[in-house]
Amino acid sequence: MDQRVEKRLGLKILSDRVVSAEEAAALIPNGAVVGMSGFTRAGDAKVVPMALVERAKNEQFKIDVYTGASLGPEVDKYLAEAGAIRKRGPFIADPMIRGQINAGDVLYVDAHLSHNAELVRQGIIGPIQYLIIEAAAITEDGLIIPTTSVGNSPIFAEYAENIIVELNIAHPESLIGIHDIYVPKAQGEREPIPLTNATQRIGEIGIKVDPAKIKAIVVSEEPDAPSLIVPPDEETQTMANILLDFFRSEIKAGRLTNKLMPLQSGVGSVANAVLDGFADSEFEDLVVASEVLQDAVFNLIDAGKVSYASATSITISEELQKKVYGNLEKYADKLVLRPQEISNHPELIRRLGLISINTALELDIYGNVNSTHVSGTKMMNGIGGSGDFARNARLGIFVTKSYAKGGAISSIVPMVSHVDHTEHDVDVIVTEQGIADLRGLAPKERAELIIENCAHPDFKEQLRDYYNRAVEATGNSQTPHILEEALSWHVNLAKNKTMKLETVKA
């Protein structure tokens, strides 16, 4: 056996399970429910899925795939392309599987990321016949050490009938010790989760499994697919500055200190860019308690701004991968990766008092947020953890540029075409135009702030006009709407490629 493999395979009785990717892939029955490691392109198995792609090209093969969150191209692009995915949950981001979902070829179950583990416990997700999990090592005492994400792997490992381990020897060995694996017991028999500080460790460094369940071990040297985020631009910089000023005013009001509260920042380019804005700020000793650590977090660690970061995955650009994984020791005492059930747990989000920053696709004048559905019908990515965080955070902030698609679309509409975060869950909205602090406000108070502070100038008058007529038409009711018109901006967009009314009139 390759020395590097031997070093990573502590539990020697497993040596005879080492097989090729093809052999491992052959184990999985057609029609199976398969759990996979991986969260936002990090820590996913790669070579076994590619062997499944080959299988699917030659035989009738279709499986249900549940993961932590979105995976890299092996599954969400190539396995999808091969027509091998029947059902998928709980989060995606690849254009290939997105297209299939929106063409009705793949069933997609979008779900709060903290909810999956309970569904596995109840057998709603399952029975899971196989878990395919990427590992950095298997220790002598049989702990599976995850790699760059933890995701749902611990709960999958507990409930899966069989496990295929993809032992990735290209990941640095110093990943061992990064993870903190704590799995709550069944509901009703459960103790409080003992975490009272985002920097604390409460579990084990790996996932305890019955070695008999491990049916195959496949060696891999494939790196994670790098993240694809767009770098900050002038507008996201403006949004960051607006947010920093808001935090300053919260400090003045006595509601926050200079350390703020643990920060969660969502997936995507905008949330990353906004977080990046902290680099040149006066804020210090920040703690990140998030779901995904994107580039910005490592920049902030390097800049001495972030003292500790807790999450369930590390999803970074190619350049940063080299830097971080080439020198992980430097970050090791400032990092912890937890199961997503813990990183996203309402119990902890509420207890720790997180500040949560997530990106909206669109939002409406009353503060309802659509994170998932373009024009109410087409899935973008999914709700991910945004609901876990926004609902339970001390401060639930949503950011978005005020417009999309070069200005044809207003991100602020009369009524969102799909609701992921209700008016009850949205505290603060930030666009490049400004900020609306909605806390404690009634719907009509919110509408005025959102339109005046956050909407793009091109759409302000149109929004005001809708709002004023809705107030009139409903006799100034709690939440004025003209139902005939509430979704007309989206209809206009479909017909005329713009939400601007001039075009309709023209």
Add this chain to the structure above:
Amino acid sequence: MDQRVEKRLGLKILSDRVVSAEEAAALIPNGAVVGMSGFTRAGDAKVVPMALVERAKNEQFKIDVYTGASLGPEVDKYLAEAGAIRKRGPFIADPMIRGQINAGDVLYVDAHLSHNAELVRQGIIGPIQYLIIEAAAITEDGLIIPTTSVGNSPIFAEYAENIIVELNIAHPESLIGIHDIYVPKAQGEREPIPLTNATQRIGEIGIKVDPAKIKAIVVSEEPDAPSLIVPPDEETQTMANILLDFFRSEIKAGRLTNKLMPLQSGVGSVANAVLDGFADSEFEDLVVASEVLQDAVFNLIDAGKVSYASATSITISEELQKKVYGNLEKYADKLVLRPQEISNHPELIRRLGLISINTALELDIYGNVNSTHVSGTKMMNGIGGSGDFARNARLGIFVTKSYAKGGAISSIVPMVSHVDHTEHDVDVIVTEQGIADLRGLAPKERAELIIENCAHPDFKEQLRDYYNRAVEATGNSQTPHILEEALSWHVNLAKNKTMKLETVKA
């Protein structure tokens, strides 16, 4: 001093604070933010608010009123009628204040009931100049003993600058010991809430306050306004039977035992009627962990079905008030009343694995639920705790009759006109027509179940027609909708007083 008052006023230094309702009411400045005890017509102050009504008739007087939930007529009817409420939160139910809210005369901040305490801590609700709290007693060591609800009183008491106690000597003394007051510390300094079982006690029997804050004590003998729920009928009985059968199948599937899990049941006639259905069932040793205890819970205690009930309020009919409060000793060891921050806390709802049953106003074919807004614009009552429970429960069940207003309205529509509970939070739907178990399903799978199993026959074909055309029009996308038509059922209702299409064609 009246002997009965003396007996209830343990802390003797407070004797000189006993004043008339008028004197107490005169203390509250115009424009103040006022916290009040009370939750769904239970445990609210009555005589001081009626003195405020008198004041408001004679002078310019308008205040912001925050409570646990809806109050009885003194505040939500008479004080509202007097034009003395500027802003109100977090829940209402009286037609008077509802009318004012929907006429734009009162600002209403509808909010998750578990969120209020954090907003008070942060000063978003506040500064609270006065708390008016109904008490059954003030103990020797200065604990204020609430009456038939706890609601937000503990957090209001902690943050209010001044407190007026309405000492209600008509409430039975045996209320002392019913309450379990536990208030979490500030976020970031907070320990896990130590409750691991709904029957456990973790706090004190009353609310600790600085006696210096108590500016007035007013004696009252007014009973709670009785609840106004409609008794079960044939259809709610059918819904109860459907639900019981569902629980039986869950037991067969190994997901529940005969004791089920702690049950939460929402406000309103329908949820009460459904819970009542347990009386003749084989289920035993049930635990209720709810927000409000309505009539059904006491019937189930009497029937030996419910062994313990935990909530934040007791809201019962006049008849049952006599029975329960006349004989509270009989129930005392089976009852606990907690702050609503605890009864509704996501940490505990998730940990204990509650089964939550709440009522929808309307829901759509993809499983989004509207609990609050009639036709998207007019406030009914508010979201109350339904979001706290549905999101975090082990099983989030929504019940509703399939139709309203004699059949003119379908409770199942293409798209809800307001979203309070998103598709991610709704596990099971029950109408008198049948049940849709949505767990683990993608939107289109849900639509077929909801239409076939839950819709009223009068609307089934119309729903199928919309759905099929939406699938066609969107190329079978994730969540098919025809945005031009999605809200047309509500528009039809406004124009033609029915959602039925025949009328449109006629």
